[in-house]
Amino acid sequence: MKKLLEISLGVVTxxxxxxxxxxxxxxxxxxxxxxxxLIWAVVLGTIxxxxxxEMAGRFAAVSHHxxxxxxxxxxxxxxxxxxxxxxxLVNFLVLSAEIGGVAIAAELATxxxxxxxxxxxxxxxxxxxxxxxxxxxxxxxxxxxxVTLCFVVAAVMLRPEWKEVAVGAVPSLPHHDTAKYWFMxxxxxxxxxxxxxxxxxxxxxxxxxxxKSYLGTNRAIAGLGMSFGGTISVGVLIxxxxxxxxxxxxxxxxxxxLPLMLIPIFGFWGFVLFVASLAIACFGAALEVALQQAYLxxxxxxxxxxxxxxxxxxxxxxxxxxxxxxxxxxxxxxxxDPLKLTIFSMALTAASLPLTVVPFLFLLNDERYVxxxxxxxxxxxxxxxxxxxxxxxxxxxIPLQIFGGT
Amino acid sequence: MQLxxxxxxxxxxDREQVKIGKVDSIVAELGPGKPPRVTAVELGSIALxxxxxxxxxxxxxxxxxxxxxxxxxRPHRIAWNKVHDIGVDIEFDIDVRRTRIFAWQDWxxxxxxxxxxxx
Numbered sequence: 001m002k003k004l005l006e007i008s009l010g011v012v013t014x015x016x017x018x019x020x021x022x023x024x025x026x027x028x029x030x031x032x033x034x035x036x037x038l039i040w041a042v043v044l045g046t047i048x049x050x051x052x053x054e055m056a057g058r059f060a061a062v063s064h065h066x067x068x069x070x071x072x073x074x075x076x077x078x079x080x081x082x083x084x085x086x087x088x089l090v091n092f093l094v095l096s097a098e099i100g101g102v103a104i105a106a107e108l109a110t111x112x113x114x115x116x117x118x119x120x121x122x123x124x125x126x127x128x129x130x131x132x133x134x135x136x137x138x139x140x141x142x143x144x145x146x147v148t149l150c151f152v153v154a155a156v157m158l159r160p161e162w163k164e165v166a167v168g169a170v171p172s173l174p175h176h177d178t179a180k181y182w183f184m185x186x187x188x189x190x191x192x193x194x195x196x197x198x199x200x201x202x203x204x205x206x207x208x209x210x211x212k213s214y215l216g217t218n219r220a221i222a223g224l225g226m227s228f229g230g231t232i233s234v235g236v237l238i239x240x241x242x243x244x245x246x247x248x249x250x251x252x253x254x255x256x257x258l259p260l261m262l263i264p265i266f267g268f269w270g271f272v273l274f275v276a277s278l279a280i281a282c283f284g285a286a287l288e289v290a291l292q293q294a295y296l297x298x299x300x301x302x303x304x305x306x307x308x309x310x311x312x313x314x315x316x317x318x319x320x321x322x323x324x325x326x327x328x329x330x331x332x333x334x335x336x337d338p339l340k341l342t343i344f345s346m347a348l349t350a351a352s353l354p355l356t357v358v359p360f361l362f363l364l365n366d367e368r369y370v371x372x373x374x375x376x377x378x379x380x381x382x383x384x385x386x387x388x389x390x391x392x393x394x395x396x397x398i399p400l401q402i403f404g405g406t
Numbered sequence: 407m408q409l410x411x412x413x414x415x416x417x418x419x420d421r422e423q424v425k426i427g428k429v430d431s432i433v434a435e436l437g438p439g440k441p442p443r444v445t446a447v448e449l450g451s452i453a454l455x456x457x458x459x460x461x462x463x464x465x466x467x468x469x470x471x472x473x474x475x476x477x478x479x480r481p482h483r484i485a486w487n488k489v490h491d492i493g494v495d496i497e498f499d500i501d502v503r504r505t506r507i508f509a510w511q512d513w514x515x516x517x518x519x520x521x522x523x524x525x
Contacts (some may be wrong), residue, residue: 064494072428073415077457080415131524302417302428302449303511311525315514318525 003217010221011228013142014053017200018229020285021101022094022191022346024278025339027233028261029252030184031240033177036160036168039234041185043169045192046230048389050222051382052357055364055375056198057218060205063369067202068299070369071359083355084300087195088293090352093345094196095289095328099125100338101282104255105275115335122329125286129321134207134307137291141284148281150273151235154265158242165238186393187343190350192230193386196292199356203295207306215373239265255339286325294320351397353390357383407492409444417495418449418484420502427507429496430454433483446483447496449507453481474509482507 023042030038056067063070072080103117128137174181201222210218243261244252252258258278262270291307294317298305304314311318332338360383364375375383407413409432416429430453433446455466471479482505484498491497502508519525 069417073417076410076415077428077430077454081458130522301454302425304425311519311522312515315511315519319514319519322522 007217007220007224009139010217011225012146013138013204014201014221014225015142015145015148015228015232017142017197017285017288018049018192018226019145019148019232019281020094020191021097021278021282021338021342022187022194022349023229023233024101024236024281025252025258025342026184026187026191026346027236028240028244028258029343030188031237031242032244032252033250034174034181034184035241035245036164036238037172037174038181038184038188039165039168039237040171041188042192042230042233042237044171045189046226046233048189048193048382048386049197050226051379052193052198052360052386053201053226054219054222055360055379055383056202057205057210057222058215058373059363059370060202061210061214061218062212062371062373064206064211065369066206066295066299067199067356067359067363068296070363072300074363074366074369075359080300083359084296086352086355087199087296090345090349091196091289091293091296092324092328093341093348094194095286095293095324096331096336097338097342097345098282098286098289099325099329100332100336100341102279102286103332104338105279105282108256108259108271108275108278114338115333118329118332119326121283121286122325125283125290126322126325128287129290129307129325130311130318132307134204137287137307138204141280141287144280145284147273148232148277150262150266150277151232151239153235154262154270155235155238155242157265158239160238160242165234182396183347186350186397187346189389189393190346190348190353192233193353194349195352195356196289199296200288200292203292203299207308212373236261253339290321290325290328293324294318347397350390350393352394354387354394357386357390361387412492413447413496416492418447419495419497420500421490421497422501423495423497424502425495426502426505427482430481431457444486446485448481448483450481452479456481474513 027042059070060066065073071083099118099121100114102121103114106117106121107114239261243264244257247260249257249260259271259274262274266273295305297320298314298317303316305317306314331341361380363369364379367374414429414432417425418427418429420426427449429447430450431448432444433448434442435445436442452463452466452470456463467479484500488498488500489496490499
C-alpha cells in the first residue's frame with residue numbers, strides 16, 4: 001500500500017517534471033504547422049526518456065550515486081568537465097525559458113508586459129527553494145501540474161480522427177517546409193529528452209534514500225510518469241492542430257496566439273486553464289532546473305548538498321540556485337523573446353545529449369556500480385539509439401538553427 | 407585496489423559524514439629503492455586545476471592567493487593514514503571544522519547566505 005502511494009506520487013511528480021515550456025511550445029508549433037504528422041517525434045522522445053529515467057533511478061538506488069557523481073568518479077574530472085559545462089549552459093537557457101513561460105502567463109493574465117514579471121517570478125521560485133523542503137517542491141508543485149491534463153480532455157472533446165492520430169505516430173517525410181519540419185523534430189526530441197530530467201531524478205532518488213527495494217517502484221514511475229507526460233504533449237499537439245491549424249494559424253511565433261487553443265472548447269475557462277497550465281508547468285520546471293544546477297555543481301565538486309538542509313548548512317549549494325535563478329531572469333527582464341529562446345534551447349539540449357548519455361552506457365554496465373542490476377539488451381540498445389540520435393542531432397542542429405529556426 | 411580507478415574522484419566525508427569534497431588528487435612519496443607510497447589525498451580547486459594543465463593551475467593558484475591569502479595558495483591535504491573506511495564514499499577520521507577546507511563556505515555563510523533572512 002505504501003509502495004502504491006509512492007508510485008502514484010512519483011507518477012504525478014514526473015508528469016509535472018515532463019511538461020514544461022519546451023514541450024508545450026514545440027508541440028503547439030508542430031501541431032499548428034504540420035497537423036498530426038509530428039506525433040511520432042513526441043512518442044519517440046517519450047520512449048527514450050522512459051529508458052533514461054529508469055536507468056538513472058536504478059543507478060541511484062543500487063549504487064547510491066547520482067548520475068553526476070557517477071560520471072565524475074568513473075571517468076575522472078578531466079572528462080566530467082565537458083558534460084558539466086554543457087549541462088550548466090543548457091540548464092541556464094532552459095531555466096531562462098521557463099521563467100519566460102511563467103512571465104508570459106502572468107502577462108496574459110494581467111496585461112502587464114512579461115519583462116516586468118521575470119524578476120518577481122525568479123524571486124518567488126527562490127523563496128520556495130530557500131524555505132521549502134524537497135518533498136514540498138516535488139509533490140506540491142507537481143500536484144498542481146495535473147491541471148495540464150486539460151489538454152488531454154480538450155483533445156478528446158475535439159473528437160479527432162483517431163486513425164489519423166495513429167498515422168501521425170509513424171514517422172513520415174514532410175510535404176512542405178522540409179527544413180522547418182526537421183528543426184521541429186529536433187526541438188521536440190530536445191524538449192522530451194532533457195538531461196535535467198534524468199539527472200534531477202537521480203538526485204531525487206538519493207534525497208528520498210532509495211535502495212534496491214525501490215527498483216520496481218522506479219520502473220513503474222519511469223514508465224507511467226513519462227508516458228503520462230508524453231500523452232499530455234500529444235494532447236497539446238492535437239489541440240494545436242485542430243484549433244490553431246483550422247483557424248489558419250500555421251506559424252506560432254507569438255505566445256499571444258497560444259491561449260486561443262482552448263477557447264473553442266472551454267470558452268473563457270479555456271483561457272484561464274491555458275494560463276494556469278502554462279504558469280504551473282513552467283514554474284515547476286524552473287524550480288527543478290534551478291535545483292538541478294545546484295545539485296550538479298555540489299555533486300561534481302563534492303560539497304554538502306540537499307534541499308532539506310537549511311541554507312546555512314550548505315551555503316555553496318544554496319548560493320548556486322540563488323545566483324542561477326536571478327541571472328536566468330535577466331535576459332527575460334531585458335526583453336528577450338521567451339518563445340524564441342525556448343525553441344533555441346530545446347534544439348541545443350538535443351545537441352548536448354551525447355555528452356550526458358554516453359556515460360550511461362558505461363555506468364549502467366559496470367558491475368562495481370550496479371552489480372547484478374546491469375542493463376539488459378533492450379536498455380543498452382535504447383542507450384545506443386539515444387547516443388546515435390544525439391550525434392545526428394548535434395550535427396544537424398546548427399545548420400537547422402540557421403535555415404529552419406524561427 | 408587501483409588508485410586511479412577506486413580512489414581518485416571519489417566523494418570524501420569526515421567522521422560526522424559531512425561531505426567535504428572529492429579526491430581531487432593523490433600524493434605519493436618516492437624513496438630510493440622503495441616502491442612509491444601514498445601519503446595523502448588533496449582536495450580543492452587548485453588540485454583540480456592542476457589536472458587540467460599548467461596554465462589553469464597558475465591562474466587558479468593566483469586567484470586563490472588573491473582571494474584568501476597565501477595560506478590558501480596550496481591544495482588542502484589529508485594524510486592517507488587518516489582513512490577510516492572506503493565504501494560509497496571515503497571516510498577520513500578528521501573533523502572538517504578543524505581544517506581550512508570549508509573556509510570559503512564559512513565565509514559565504516557569514517557574509518552572504520547568513521545575511522539573507524530565513525537561512
